[in-house]
Amino acid sequence: MTTTDSTQGDRALATRHDDIEVVPLRHWGRWAAAAVVALLAASLMASLARNPNLEWGTVGDYLFRDFVLRGVGVTIMLTVVAMLIGTVGGVVVAVMRLSANPVLRAVASLYVWFFRGTPLLVQIIFWGFLAALYQRIQLGIPFTDLHVIDVSTNAVVGPVVAAILALGLNEIAYAAEVVRGGILAVDRGQDDASLALGLTKSQAMRTITLPQAMRVIVPPMGNETITMLKSTALVAVIGGKDLLTAVQTVYSQNFKVMPLLVVAALWYLALVSVLSVGQYFLERRFGRGHGPGGSQPGLAQRWLAGRKGA
């Protein structure tokens, strides 16, 4: 470093203390890009707003109509029930996949392979047309004519039940992978310690491993829920009575296709936004490390750990 350099440096420093304006670097590129984007967005909005085919008035008319609200209700119900089935089943399949029993392992792997390997839409149509495969559902002693249960398939598996089955059974496969990842993320020493204390494998899984796996499992399951909410729209192909089915039924009669699709889209957006906020808090809650003074176990963890202990 030369003397000139250092004096210049000193002077530059000195100017900071004087009341001389400091000009930060201007990001002209960003401003230009923002302007272009704003212009494009504004013109798109204007075109949508002025497009007579969208009929914003009609959108407003339909937004809170009974059939729409009923559809929203079914969509929420499908999401909740399918996620419940998926989560409970996912834990079972994940534990089976990690079991020492080769038969359980094979069955679980086959399940995941099949349900992840075929499109959800195909599965939905399959359940919707189950009656084409089995006209009657019979439960009895195999290879005899004795039946405990004998009912018509269509009477039991209506569109909503078919939708629940399709979404739930499919979700099990995905949830199982999430849960398996969570279980594998728990330190193996935890298992050693549990077994050394005389816990059985299932006691160790239920009270030690799974509660710790929750930290890893919960955030992606939030994502799964958001995905599920949108996937429920697929059941419209079998008339699943969800939000999309509801608006489709109406627009196929009055041909107000675009306004009614906008109604559905607004509802999906609203529901996903609510879930995303929930997801944000879940991630904050569960994403934390076990640092000093850090996280206390959550409600679910305490519940899983059981009622024993202090």
Next chain:
Amino acid sequence: MATMMDHERDGAQAPDEAMVRATGVRKSFGGTEVLKGIDLHVRPGEVSCLLGPSGSGKSTFLRCINHLETIDGGRLHVDGHLVGYRQRGDKLHELKASEVAARRREIGMVFQRFNLFPHLTALQNITHAPCLVRRVRKEQARAEAEVLLERVGLGGRGGAYPAQLSGGQQQRVAIARALAMKPRLMLFDEPTSALDPELVGEVLDVMKDLARDGMTMVVVTHEMGFAREVADSVWFMDDGIVVEHGEPAQVLGSPVHERTKAFLSKVL
């Protein structure tokens, strides 16, 4: 899988008074034999220290004692039972998982990395197994846990989570957790190796206290001071066998075997 021919021949006759008796215990992982015929015995109330270089099979042998690993050959008796088997007539029957778990309850184990349950408080760590496994009432388990915490010098810290405790404190909770099951035998696998030097003493003190109370202990350790002061016998392992054993003064002071000498010259 375990082929235990010699068991079937001369059965699992009740051994002498030993708490642990190993005869020719073998164990392989994949193709590599890690235990190549371990002979070792620990009498009730005795403290035995296992020494030996890294990879000599000390941890593996300790894990065989409470059946965290199955053995591939030889005989291993713990507290009068053949580990993993029950004798009926002249046949040995492999134990069910629930029976294995029941036998493990009589054996406490303390790990190098503590392995406390991070989602439970210190107190819950201690009461968890007694309540779940021994069906002890919650209030009683709590009261006993408080006494144990007091005993390991952590009275009043029961509400802390493991992450809020120092390594030495965590290891003392882990010892209390093992003691809560009222074991007849305690296994320690390098209980102070993961600790900062200044925290080693507090854990060793708890272990010395336990030894004075007559607990039967098998301790894998590199703490020569502890071995010399507390151990009744020292077993030096190398490459899957016991090379040399005896009283601490003899094995540590005037080792006979070259491998023992080489090892001791490095750690002392």
